[in-house]
Amino acid sequence: MTLDQIIQSLNLTVVTEPQDFASITPSGGYTSDLLSCVMAGAKSKNIWVTIQSHANIIAVAALLDLAAIIITEGAEPNQATIQKANEEGIVLLTTRMQSYETVGRLWELGVRLG
Amino acid sequence: MDQEPSRFKGKIITDQMAEDITRVEELAYDLRISEVMTRDVATLSPDQPMRDVLEVFRTVRISGAPVTRGNELVGIVSIEDLIQCLSKADLDAPVKNYMTTQMITIRDTDTVVEALKIFVNLRFGRLPVMDENGQLVGILTKGDVTRGILKALQKDYQEEEVRRYRARHLFEDIESDRTSLILRYNIRHLDFTHGGAASSQIKRALIRLGASPKVARRVGIAVYEAEMNLIIHTNHGGIIRVEIEPHQISIDAYDDGPGIKDIELAMKPGYSTATEAIRELGFGAGMGLVNIARCMDFMKLESSEETGTHLKMKVFLKEEDKVGEGYAATKEAAA
Amino acid sequence: MNVKDVIAIVNGKLLNPSADLDREIKGGCGADLMSDVLASIQPEAVLLTGLANPQVVRTAQMADVAAIVLVRGKQPPQETRLLAEEEGIPLITSPYGMFELCGRLFQAGLKSLESPVNE
Known part of the structure; x- marks a missing residue:
């Protein structure tokens, strides 16, 4: 499952600069709003689902080399966060869906904890 | 399980213990035997014939009774003893020939959990309840314990209902x-x-x-x-x-x-x-x-x-x- | 779906045995930020969370949450257990992570019970 297909299926909004999403295949998914848990649990190239939208999430994603972050519940990252994500090459996606449903949909697409 | 119930009251409880305590168990530690026992006890004397036991069991609808001489508890006679007597067609024999004299008694101030331990471990159907002077003050069966706990649970519920009623008005x-x-x-x-x-x-x-x-x-x-x-x-x-x-x-x-x-x-x-x-x-x-x-x-x-x-x-x-x-x-x- | 079914699906262990296992669960919500839970969760949902402090139970009580599932086998402190016991909210610990739990419960037919904040 490529990031491109995930974006299409879940109707996600891309807020960072466009990339070749078809060439990115997330290794699996992870969800938590606690940065320390993400640091401990998320794996490289994972897609991370969270309600958090402040700039610290980019630092965590860059450190862990995550494939993308889906920010849920219509929370909007501010300009500083988006700019930092662009600098770090992190894909930022947003959705009005809640984390629970977002993960449920990813699961239906076959994305598993990985 | 020979810990003092007071250890629970003092809240020295491990995680595992806390996990296992339910409201019913709490009640078993809270309720005293005197609150749940049957007080009006039908007693028999050791010299009465077993025929009287049959009569008492039938009229009072019980399946066991303490045997006393004056104020002293000397035994307990149960339906099993009566059956044995009936099988020998020996109803004129005195109660003392059939009663059990090896008894476990319980104090009225003990908590219900003490009785539960005895019921489970020793398979006794009923326990004579004694006061601090060693006088028989009641009898306790598993049914008494169940009724007592159910009543207490209901009381918890009613108290909340009464609080609500009062507050609403x-x-x-x-x-x-x-x-x-x-x-x-x-x-x-x-x-x-x-x-x-x-x-x-x-x-x-x-x-x-x-x-x-x-x-x-x-x-x-x-x-x-x-x-x-x-x-x-x-x-x-x-x-x-x-x-x-x-x-x-x-x-x-x-x-x-x-x-x-x-x-x-x-x-x-x-x-x-x-x-x-x-x-x-x-x-x-x-x-x-x-x-x-x-x-x-x-x-x-x-x-x-x-x-x-x-x-x-x-x-x-x-x-x-x-x-x-x-x-x-x-x-x-x-x- | 009731609390008992949820326990089976999440392979969970109930930490307060006196809780009512027949209580109906109408949907799910996964979050670690309590205000986020309070902002969006509808009554009678199961709350999946990575937190185990007493505030989780308080939040659940305020938001009329039907059951709490702690992710990744978290063992909550005693205060959390006692509070859950006191408030009669089933407190369940599951060996799975949040991602897995959202997926499993969603798949089992438990839909999202959160409402968007800005309608």
């Missing part, structure tokens, strides 16, 4: 031009352990006063956010004051600083000044004030660096949500 029973109930809570800075205790008590009070679950939930959520704000964002904590009136609930949260610099920014969803440590506790999502605004019908935030922050909130109660049952009707009748 509070406004009705007190006459004034405008009656209100004021609840006040002191909230300590960084007291995460008790964080939410005030909101919890307020929510429960509202339900007892007859507020609808929907109103109780809205107020609960708003007060909880206000309470956590006092715990997280103040210099010395603060005060929550709730005024309950039949037509509205007014909540005020005060603190003495440091004050909010930009109120408009603070009201923005997702904006938070919380530290990473606070976020790791699950707070500081920047949704607190947004939640409060959503739950309340009125909200006003005043803040200055000199005097601190004062958050005013109100819920207006619709006719069907009014607290203090019967209040509206009485007022209308009076008018």
Whole structure:
């Protein structure tokens, strides 16, 4: 499952600069709003689902080399966060869906904890 | 299992033990034998014929009875003993020939759990209950224990019902031009352990006063956010004051600083000044004030660096949500 | 779906045995930020969370949550257990992570019980 297909299926909004999403295949998914848990649990190239939208999430994603972050519940990252994500090459996606449903949909697409 | 029940009362409980204690088990440790035993005991004398045992068991509808000589307990005779006697067609024999003399007795001041241990381990059907002077004061069967616990559970439930009934009629029973109930809570800075205790008590009070679950939930959520704000964002904590009136609930949260610099920014969803440590506790999502605004019908935030922050909130109660049952009707009748 | 079914799906362990296992669960919500839970969760949902402090139970009580599932086998402190016991809210610990739990419960037919904040 490529990031491109995930974006299409879940109707996600891309807020960072466009990339070749078809060439990115997330290794699996992870969800938590606690940065320390993400640091401990998320794996490289994972897609991370969270309600958090402040700039610290980019630092965590860059450190862990995550494939993308889906920010849920219509929370909007501010300009500083988006700019930092662009600098770090992190894909930022947003959705009005809640984390629970977002993960449920990813699961239906076959994305598993990985 | 030979621990003192008092160890439970003293709350020296391991995680595992706490996990296993249910309300029924608590009751087994709380209830005394004297509260559940049967007091009017049919007794027999050792010299009476077994025929009398048959008669007593049949008329009183019991399956065992203590045997006493004067005030002294000398044995216990059960339906099994009677069956043995019947099989030998020996009903004229004295009770002492068939009674059991190896008895386990229990004190009236013991807790029910002591009796349960004996019932389980020794397979006795009934236990004579003795007082401090060694006098027989009652008898205890498994049925007595079950009934006693069920009664106690029902009492718990009824007490809550009575509390609710009384609270609901509070406004009705007190006459004034405008009656209100004021609840006040002191909230300590960084007291995460008790964080939410005030909101919890307020929510429960509202339900007892007859507020609808929907109103109780809205107020609960708003007060909880206000309470956590006092715990997280103040210099010395603060005060929550709730005024309950039949037509509205007014909540005020005060603190003495440091004050909010930009109120408009603070009201923005997702904006938070919380530290990473606070976020790791699950707070500081920047949704607190947004939640409060959503739950309340009125909200006003005043803040200055000199005097601190004062958050005013109100819920207006619709006719069907009014607290203090019967209040509206009485007022209308009076008018 | 009731609490008992949820326990089976999440392969969970109930930490307060006196809780009512027949209580109906109408949907799910996964979050670690309590204000976020308070902002969006509808009554009678199961709350999946990575936090285990007493505030989780307080939040659940305020928001009329029907059951709490702690992710990744978290063992909550005693205060959390006692509070859950007191408030009669089923407190369940599951060996799975949040992602897995959201997926499993969603798949089992438990829909999202959160409402968007800005309608």
